[in-house]
Amino acid sequence: MSTLSNSTNIFWQECPVGKVERQKLLNQRGCVVWITGLSGSGKSTLACSLSRELHSRGKLSYVLDGDNLRHGLNKDLSFKPEDRTENIRRVGEVAKLFADAGLICIASLISPYRKDRDACRAMLPDANFIEVYMNVPLALCEARDTKGLYKLARAGKIKGFTGIDDPYEPPLNCEIEIQPKDGFCATPGAMAGQVVSYLEDKGFLKDHKTPKAGSVAAAGGRQSDRDMVMNSPVVAWVANVSADLCQYIACNPERLSSDHVLHLLFCFPFQHLHRLALSFCSPSTFSDHDDDRDTLHSD
Amino acid sequence: MSTLSNSTNIFWQECPVGKVERQKLLNQRGCVVWITGLSGSGKSTLACSLSRELHSRGKLSYVLDGDNLRHGLNKDLSFKPEDRTENIRRVGEVAKLFADAGLICIASLISPYRKDRDACRAMLPDANFIEVYMNVPLALCEARDTKGLYKLARAGKIKGFTGIDDPYEPPLNCEIEIQPKDGFCATPGAMAGQVVSYLEDKGFLKDHKTPKAGSVAAAGGRQSDRDMVMNSPVVAWVANVSADLCQYIACNPERLSSDHVLHLLFCFPFQHLHRLALSFCSPSTFSDHDDDRDTLHSD
CATH class of the missing domain: 1.10.8 (Helicase, Ruva Protein; domain 3)
Structure with a gap:
């Protein structure tokens, strides 16, 4: 607790109610679903759809949206490379806490650099970090330009924009890849279904086949x-x-x-x-x- | 998304599954229980005991321990005043996310400065920030010295130690005050009971009177x-x-x-x-x- 060094004299506090107990309470397994891809590739759409689908199965999830966090936790950070890295690091740390709390944490960020995503993966037991790559071609994202940002970037009004004058490094080892087929974007429901199937297969959604009508809230008996x-x-x-x-x-x-x-x-x-x-x-x-x-x- | 400014071109992403839906799923109301007090005043003990007590009632809580977070999210921060402020700010932001996720978030930090705690309070709707002041005299904390830190601070080996050569500003408007009576420390169970009673009275633990045997997990019917x-x-x-x-x-x-x-x-x-x-x-x-x-x- 010297004023100079950072992590000296810090004692780890263990609590008897741990991840296992919380997972039992929730009847699911905590993990991080990390959605990466270009601006306009459908990350937020998938995050919302996945969250809806999990909720309808009585599973507790929480979306960490990169843009939203820049209004709060990360509002002190710019888009300079080192600040992007710190942005991703913090989201990774928070996602880890949510997974530890037993939630299915859905992180939705461009997260363009492979090393930053891999650093987040390294924070979690490997199987608990599920990288979802929205593999949508730049041309399609730019044609959609849902937020009008590509137009601004092309006009030089935004510097360091991913895909235009800043690189996007696609994952080499992602767990799930979502891409248009024959030029068609998948629907949000289909994309969410792909992730849910994966989560089901890996046992993150235990007992999802029990009666669907609110497997958690129904416990209240009300x-x-x-x-x-x-x-x-x-x-x-x-x-x-x-x-x-x-x-x-x-x-x-x-x-x-x-x-x-x-x-x-x-x-x-x-x-x-x-x-x-x-x-x-x-x-x-x-x-x-x-x-x-x-x-x-x-x- | 200019490289210079921080929060420009950031779009708020709304998701149809919100706090209300998650609270219904969990049958509780999300909030932040912020435990403040000197080193050795029993913050972590209360946090663990409270977490156990809530868990035994089928309620989902999560402890954000100041020391633990300095190993992860806040490992880049020192104990300089500005870093302490940033430390508290980040924990406040994360606690807010957990409350939004529907959990009873228990933040346990010395958090010595009133303005920092008040800034966290201001992040949340007022009733959802429950400040718990561990009002244990410095002499008693120092006599216990559970981590041996007071000894180091008195020997000048730790600078800027709260209560010794850095101030602790007690809350002026805390919701709950916990203090020894006739020189006796309350038991963890009694302290947790005091907080649980408050949470019950304010309606954060809905339906806690339903059968106690795991009000959430029992839904699985297993x-x-x-x-x-x-x-x-x-x-x-x-x-x-x-x-x-x-x-x-x-x-x-x-x-x-x-x-x-x-x-x-x-x-x-x-x-x-x-x-x-x-x-x-x-x-x-x-x-x-x-x-x-x-x-x-x-x-």
Whole structure:
């Protein structure tokens, strides 16, 4: 605790309630899903969709969004290389804390440099760091330019912009790669499904096959099954359909013939409404709605 | 995203799964319990005890320990005044994230300066920042000197040590004050009980009166009642009794007559074992064991 040195006289404090106990409480395993990719590649979209999908299964997740953190924890940092590194380091440390708390922590940051991402990976037991690479070509990201940043970068109004005048180093050893197929972006639901499948396979979502109606909150014994159906799962599902639709249209404008638009705007939602109506007779039909959402992509 | 300015071109990313949804999932309300006080005043002891007590009620908490964070997130910071401020700021920001995630975040730091603590309070909606002041006299902390740091500070081997040659500014508006009574330190269980009562009164622990056997994990439907009794509640309770005993002895050495020691070491545990045995016949008898633990203090 000298004023000069940093980490001297610091005692590690162990607590009897640890990660294992918290994981048991939550019925899941804590980990970090680290989403990396160019600006406009769909990182935040995937983060939100994944968070919705996990929530609908009664799993606790939390999104650490790079932009949001720059309003708080990292507001003292610029975009200079050394500050980018410190930005990623801090997010990595916080993500590690969340994973230790038992949550599925979804970190969504451009995180362009391989060494910075690998440093975060090194903080966690290897299997608990799941790197998701949004492999979307620069041209497609720039064509979308959802935040108008590429335009500013091309005009020289932003310096050191990843993909334009600062490099993006793609992962060499990522656990999951998400990319457009035949020029089509996957829907948020399909992308989330890909990650959820991985998490399921690796045992991070224990007991996800137990009754879906709020595997955590139902413990309170307060909410009836019908209440639960009207709450998170249905809301999350309707939100998923809407998000899928908007994302599909935003992402594939050049693909849309007028027939296609008519089908998407009118027929497709009715198919889902039909299933929604059916679900009130039999809530269990919700459990396999992933297939539906995927039709958007293969449509 | 200019290389010069910090927070320009940053877009706030809203996610449809928010704090309210996570709180519903967890059946609790996220908040920050900020424990402040001199080195050796019992902050970490309270943090652990509180975490155990909350866990035994099926509530998800996470401890941000100042010392532990200096091994990770804050390892680049020294104990210079400006670095202390940055240390507290970062912990405040991370605590805010945990509260937003729905957890009861227990931050345990000396946090000597009032303005730094108030800055953290200002980050959160007022009622969600619960400042706990460990009001233990310097003389008592120094007499205990659990980490041997006061000795080093008095010998001039540590500069800027809080309470010796750096000030501690007590809170003016804390929510909870914990102090020795008649020179006796409260037991960890009693201290945790004081905080839990506050959290209960303010509605942070919703539905805590529902069956105690793991209000969250029980949702999985996997563990029998007997399993649950043998798991977290009993383990936490036994740990509580042990911790209480050790803490009491460590904290009140001058009070211990040989009769007292005999009573503590032999009679007191047997009283608890008796109750433990009884509890196997009737698990519900666990629900009011707070009274027991408090006898340590008033003993």
